[in-house]
Amino acid sequence: MTEIRGMPLIIVPYYGEQGLAAWEWLLGFVYFIGLYLYFSRKKRLGLKTRPEYRHLLWGLFAKVVGGVAFALIYFFYYGGGDTIAYFYSALALGDLALADPLAYFRVLFGPNDLAHISLFSGLDVKPLDYIYYDDRSFMVVRIVSVFILISFKSYLLTTILLSSVCYAGIWKCYQMFSEYFPSLIDRFAVGFLYMPSVFFWGSGILKDTVTLSAACWWVYCFNGIFFKHDHILKNAVGLAFSAALMVALKPYILMALLPMTVIWLAYFRVAAMRNTLMRIVILPLALGVMMAVSYLILVQLGDELGKFSLDEAVETTMVIQQDMTRSEQYGGNYFNVGEMDGTVIGLLEKAPIAINAALFRPYLWESDSAVMVISGLENTFLLGLALLILARSGLLFFIRCVTGNPIVLLCIAYSVLFGFMIGITTPNFGALVRFKIPMLPFLVSGLFIIDFLRQQKHLCRTRGFKFDLAVFRKGEPRYPVSEQVDRHTAGRKAPGMATPGLARA
Numbered sequence: 001m002t003e004i005r006g007m008p009l010i011i012v013p014y015y016g017e018q019g020l021a022a023w024e025w026l027l028g029f030v031y032f033i034g035l036y037l038y039f040s041r042k043k044r045l046g047l048k049t050r051p052e053y054r055h056l057l058w059g060l061f062a063k064v065v066g067g068v069a070f071a072l073i074y075f076f077y078y079g080g081g082d083t084i085a086y087f088y089s090a091l092a093l094g095d096l097a098l099a100d101p102l103a104y105f106r107v108l109f110g111p112n113d114l115a116h117i118s119l120f121s122g123l124d125v126k127p128l129d130y131i132y133y134d135d136r137s138f139m140v141v142r143i144v145s146v147f148i149l150i151s152f153k154s155y156l157l158t159t160i161l162l163s164s165v166c167y168a169g170i171w172k173c174y175q176m177f178s179e180y181f182p183s184l185i186d187r188f189a190v191g192f193l194y195m196p197s198v199f200f201w202g203s204g205i206l207k208d209t210v211t212l213s214a215a216c217w218w219v220y221c222f223n224g225i226f227f228k229h230d231h232i233l234k235n236a237v238g239l240a241f242s243a244a245l246m247v248a249l250k251p252y253i254l255m256a257l258l259p260m261t262v263i264w265l266a267y268f269r270v271a272a273m274r275n276t277l278m279r280i281v282i283l284p285l286a287l288g289v290m291m292a293v294s295y296l297i298l299v300q301l302g303d304e305l306g307k308f309s310l311d312e313a314v315e316t317t318m319v320i321q322q323d324m325t326r327s328e329q330y331g332g333n334y335f336n337v338g339e340m341d342g343t344v345i346g347l348l349e350k351a352p353i354a355i356n357a358a359l360f361r362p363y364l365w366e367s368d369s370a371v372m373v374i375s376g377l378e379n380t381f382l383l384g385l386a387l388l389i390l391a392r393s394g395l396l397f398f399i400r401c402v403t404g405n406p407i408v409l410l411c412i413a414y415s416v417l418f419g420f421m422i423g424i425t426t427p428n429f430g431a432l433v434r435f436k437i438p439m440l441p442f443l444v445s446g447l448f449i450i451d452f453l454r455q456q457k458h459l460c461r462t463r464g465f466k467f468d469l470a471v472f473r474k475g476e477p478r479y480p481v482s483e484q485v486d487r488h489t490a491g492r493k494a495p496g497m498a499t500p501g502l503a504r505a
């Protein structure tokens with residue numbers, strides 16, 4: 001990568017002054033045209049049967065623009081950061097691949113130890129030490145190095161390629177939600193494709209870009225195996241691969257997602273039982289068994305989880321919390337959850353503060369930079385949306401939707417648990433706005449589903465029918481409630497359906 005003539009942007013160890021050259025912008029435009037042509041064909045074919053495909057290109061556009069904006073801000077505004085360190089460490093691997101392909105594959109798949117870094121001795125460059133010797137950071141370097149080889153060693157082009165590939169997981173999860181509730185495809189697009197934090201922090205050369213996509217792939221593949229029973233082998237491979245990425249980069253995401261998806265499955269199976277007594281008896285038992293299975297899996301992953309393992313979770317929380325509140329390092333841009341005594345009970349006492357911070361902070365008045373102002377506006381939208389839906393539906397109906405609809409339970413329970421985990425360990429706003437993106441699409445989608453159920457309830461009441469939440473346990477019925485009411489009133493039933501959930505009030 002060459003610098004802009006007369007205006008170097010950053011200085012990188014081993015590479016000197018670096019910037020964004022004119023050829024990168026030109027080639028980036030060519031790359032984008034290629035992506036546009038490929039995805040426009042998929043959109044044209046998909047629209048014949050799937051209306052959500054109208055968001056395919058707009059979602060890609062948001063993703064690429066978010067990645068480019070991220071690259072520009074880290075060059076012009078921050079003048080460096082982890083993303084630059086990841087890229088130039090990966091660039092060293094790219095140089096090694098051209099000089100000695102066998103040595104490159106040894107580094108790519110081998111341990112990041114002294115023996116393997118010595119393979120760079122014949123070059124003038126090597127990965128940055130603090131990146132190389134950190135297992136999770138160097139995993140990003142390994143992934144990015146693959147894109148380096150086809151991006152002409154360009155930071156901008158690598159960003160575009162990485163964001164485009166990671167878009168696939170987000171799109172698949174968005175499609176899954178759209179299949180459950182087709183009436184909400186535009187609202188789901190807001191949560192998965194158009195939230196500023198999602199397409200900004202989830203599009204650069206960062207761990208967050210990969211882990212967001214991995215979390216979405218996990219939910220999509222889990223649904224394919226246990227709910228749709230479709231392409232079992234392919235989905236099993238996808239599930240294992242996404243889990244491996246989350247464990248390698250940010251294990252706490254899997255620690256929140258695994259038990260919540262297992263509960264989603266258990267509740268879905270038990271809720272489908274017709275016998276009410278059986279449901280009451282079996283549900284607690286099934287949830288207990290599934291939670292025990294999740295616990296055992298996480299215990300078995302203890303070595304891979306490292307400091308995030310269950311045995312070390314409390315100690316890790318204390319260390320991270322103390323480290324990230326150092327005002328001399330983070331400029332005072334942090335919040336305080338209060339004193340913690342290092343016990344599990346002590347952590348749980350901080351849950352309300354931590355969850356609120358993760359979901360809705362920084363508030364707009366707490367934002368002290370242009371990037372934080374955007375996050376503040378987004379959080380204002382989230383808080384307003386949550387309060388509006390809560391006020392419209394009422395607390396009792398809100399709780400009924402969470403406890404009575406499996407996919408809403410997944411969205412809200414995962415968001416709350418994940419919010420607690422990052423809120424208690426990340427009292428720094430700059431890091432918090434990045435760390436929260438794996439739960440944002442699910443939180444927004446869960447809220448929109450609750451509002452949709454409220455609308456269906458109101459529709460039933462206005463037409464003189466009793467609303468039955470059980471109708472929506474498997475998603476939106478084939479026919480809208482209003483159409484079912486008309487059919488019921490006319491004494492006719494939809495083909496293959498018995499107008500479930502509708503009875504005279």
